[in-house]
Amino acid sequence: MKKQKVAIRKLPTAVPGLDEILGGGLPEYSFNIIAGSPGGGKTTLVHQIMFANATPERPAIFFTVLGEPALKMLRYQQQYDFFDLEKVGTSVIFVNLSHLMLKGDLDAVLEAIVKKVETTSPSIVVVDSFRAMMRMANTPSGNLDIESFIQQLAFLLTSWQATTFLIGEYSEQEVRNNAVFTIADGLFWLSQHVERNSIVRKLQIIKLRGQASVPGLHTFRITDAGLQTFPRTFGLTKDQETNTERRRISCGVAELDVMMGGGIPVGDSMLVAGPTGSGKSLLGSNFIAEGLRQGEPGVIAIFEERPGPYTRRAETLGMEFKKPISESLLKILYLGPTFYANATTVHPSPWWPSKASRTSCVTLTQHFPIWSAKRHRR
Numbered sequence: 001m002k003k004q005k006v007a008i009r010k011l012p013t014a015v016p017g018l019d020e021i022l023g024g025g026l027p028e029y030s031f032n033i034i035a036g037s038p039g040g041g042k043t044t045l046v047h048q049i050m051f052a053n054a055t056p057e058r059p060a061i062f063f064t065v066l067g068e069p070a071l072k073m074l075r076y077q078q079q080y081d082f083f084d085l086e087k088v089g090t091s092v093i094f095v096n097l098s099h100l101m102l103k104g105d106l107d108a109v110l111e112a113i114v115k116k117v118e119t120t121s122p123s124i125v126v127v128d129s130f131r132a133m134m135r136m137a138n139t140p141s142g143n144l145d146i147e148s149f150i151q152q153l154a155f156l157l158t159s160w161q162a163t164t165f166l167i168g169e170y171s172e173q174e175v176r177n178n179a180v181f182t183i184a185d186g187l188f189w190l191s192q193h194v195e196r197n198s199i200v201r202k203l204q205i206i207k208l209r210g211q212a213s214v215p216g217l218h219t220f221r222i223t224d225a226g227l228q229t230f231p232r233t234f235g236l237t238k239d240q241e242t243n244t245e246r247r248r249i250s251c252g253v254a255e256l257d258v259m260m261g262g263g264i265p266v267g268d269s270m271l272v273a274g275p276t277g278s279g280k281s282l283l284g285s286n287f288i289a290e291g292l293r294q295g296e297p298g299v300i301a302i303f304e305e306r307p308g309p310y311t312r313r314a315e316t317l318g319m320e321f322k323k324p325i326s327e328s329l330l331k332i333l334y335l336g337p338t339f340y341a342n343a344t345t346v347h348p349s350p351w352w353p354s355k356a357s358r359t360s361c362v363t364l365t366q367h368f369p370i371w372s373a374k375r376h377r378r
């Protein structure tokens with residue numbers, strides 16, 4: 001007889017795209033390490049998770065051990081849209097243990113954490129930021145047994161009926177050579193890379209026990225809404241969905257449709273290359289305008305030209321874009337040159353009108369407009 005599997009509940013992270021990357025959400029009661037470079041978004045990521053899941057009955061507790069001073073951190077975190085002041089103190093509880101840590105009383109730190117957890121029965125426990133403790137151990141006055149302290153802390157975090165996080169600033173090399181990382185069920189790596197003079201943030205799930213996650217580096221950004229991730233694939237399964245529709249749609253130029261055997265197959269992506277002034281952008285505008293004539297919503301992503309001049313130029317050529325924009329049938333995304341390195345920015349996202357059928361992506365500098373006749377999923 002087949003044994004019944006224990007079902008692991010998955011918590012929503014409330015970070016757009018991240019649940020897809022994780023393979024459905026964050027495994028409940030897992031012990032996770034969030035590592036990365038300074039300013040990588042570690043503290044913000046856990047705040048998003050805490051505010052989405054904490055309730056007064058099962059709160060989230062955030063322990064500041066030696067990282068960013070608690071009050072300062074709260075001032076910054078309050079700027080994000082997801083931060084809900086009404087939840088502070090009831091659903092999301094902040095505990096500052098820096099004073100004990102600075103005194104070097106590691107036992108007292110552990111004791112305070114255990115006491116608070118045992119009296120509160122939290123659903124989420126966060127300790128931020130344990131790398132700072134290791135640095136303290138390397139100062140002349142710091143002859144503390146930090147390694148053993150962190151291991152004890154990790155064992156505690158893994159033993160509670162709570163989803164737990166240790167946040168630390170680490171180099172990639174250290175992540176691979178540290179015992180604490182072996183204990184962890186989940187290991188998240190947040191980094192920043194320079195690509196063509198732009199900073200691109202990347203997230204990697206180095207491990208996640210109990211479920212399959214999408215491997216590799218996923219781009220993310222931080223805005224007023226917090227973190228937003230762009231999964232490298234459409235999650236683990238969605239990309240298996242094949243487009244069975246073999247219909248062709250008009251590209252907006254009748255003669256070209258004839259040459260292509262009736263237009264562009266629905267779901268295809270077209271790369272339009274050519275020298276300056278050869279009409280690449282115009283072809284993209286025609287493609288979108290034709291869609292609008294058929295009642296198909298569209299998206300135009302522009303990297304260099306501003307939306308104003310772009311729509312005005314289209315207007316002089318007989319393509320009326322202002323009305324469809326006001327009716328939410330057309331969305332023009334101005335991404336700006338800083339996004340060159342971040343192609344995944346043009347990814348189905350909340351910007352998309354709900355049923356956008358056509359996308360025109362114009363990057364003048366690269367001379368690489370890409371059209372997509374895809375039917376985007378929301």
Ligand SMILES: Nc1ncnc2c1ncn2[C@@H]1O[C@H](COP(=O)(O)OP(=O)(O)OP(=O)(O)O)[C@@H](O)[C@H]1O
Nearest residue numbers: 037038039040041042043044045068169222223224
């Ligand atoms: N509204 C915003 N829009 C865009 N980026 C923002 C916004 N607010 C914060 N950021 C970015 O988020 C970064 C801070 O993220 P966070 O504090 O979560 O990082 P961290 O990994 O915890 O850093 P540390 O190692 O210093 O503790 C800032 O450096 C800034 O680049």
Ligand SMILES: [Mg+2]
Nearest residue numbers: 042043067068
């Ligand atoms: Mg931080």
